[in-house]
Amino acid sequence: MKKLILALAATAMMAGAAQAQSYPSRPISMIVPFAAGGPTDIIARIVGEHMSKSLGQQIVVENVAGAGGTTGITRAAQSKNDGYTIMMGHMGTHGAAPALYPNLKYDPAKDFEPIGMAAGTPILIVAKKDFPAKDLKEMMAYLKANSDKVNQAHAGIGAVSHMTCIMFNSQLGIKPTAVPYSGTGPALNDLVSGQVDYMCDQIVNLVQQVKAGAIKAYAIATPVRSPALPDLPTTIEAGMPDYQVTAWNAIFAPKDTPKEVVTALTTALNKALDDDATKGRLLELGGVLPTKDERGGKWLGEFVVKEVARWTPVLKDAPK
Ligand code: ASP
Secondary structure, rough: OOOHHHHHHHHHHHHHHHHHHHOOOEEEEEEEOOOOOOHHHHHHHHHHHHHHHHHOOOEEEEEOHHHHHHHHHHHHHOOOOOOOOEEEEEEEHHHHHHHHHHOOOOOOOOOOOOOOEEEEEEEEEEEEEOOOOHHHHHHHHHHHHOOOEEEEEOOOOOOOOHHHHHHHHHHHHHOOOEEEEOHHHHHHHHHOOOOOOEEEEOOOHHHHHHOOOOOEOOOEEEOOOOOOOOOOHHHHHOOOOOOOEEEEEEEEEOOOHHHHHHHHHHHHHHHHHHHHHHHHHHHHHEEEEEOOHHHHHHHHHHHHHHHHHHHHHHHHHHOO
């Protein structure tokens, strides 16, 4: 009996190893917890395309929007941990969510195998193109004077566009009407058509529309200007120096996904980040690439712990 059990265990281990070696043998689903066309989706599709090439299997982006990204991440966290479901999380789903969702069904620090950082995304303050302010100072004055009349778009409680505008609004002492969307892709469409007044959003979603003059950009919340929009002043230059925030998007797998699979995914992500064309597309949209030190699962796992600790007090006390 003992022999039989040992034999069975050995067979199971070999099957496991063979499975890991042949990974991936079918398409991989990458859950993006926001609507298609938004920043998280854009980044997922850019890195996913190159990862598909090096893994030899298609990474299929699946948009599962809702509740500021927590619906999709909950689903991904509860998926089979065999490497065929992974996800693009971000500063909201894996940083802000615990402070804003008391009944959150996942722990960003414990319920995932971090694969690696995909791209940092500086935050821009943008408004509809006929917003009556020529620069950030005028915008701030207008918002303060018309706080009860203006609408601010965001992608749900805990989304980056929500949490970073909580910071922006509270620095101005205003409480505009918030208009939630399933992602800042659709929110941007309404900003372009003038149905909402302003939002705080990740640069990769915005560069094309800013360049086309379809929306107005007032400032980038980083200490230095972005090469993707060199004419856009920083918040320091424009008069709101304390408003500094860069978001991030990173790939995770469900907890206890086999080590070999995690390694294969991290390697594929790193290859994508080293690929000139992939890099070029991210940089052109204002994405900030992780340095060599900021790559891989170990760094990301430690970073997520720090992000949750950083955001929890800020968001718990902020006026919502
Ligand atoms: N990243 C989200 C999106 O892709 C929006 C957000 O977090 O604000 O739409």
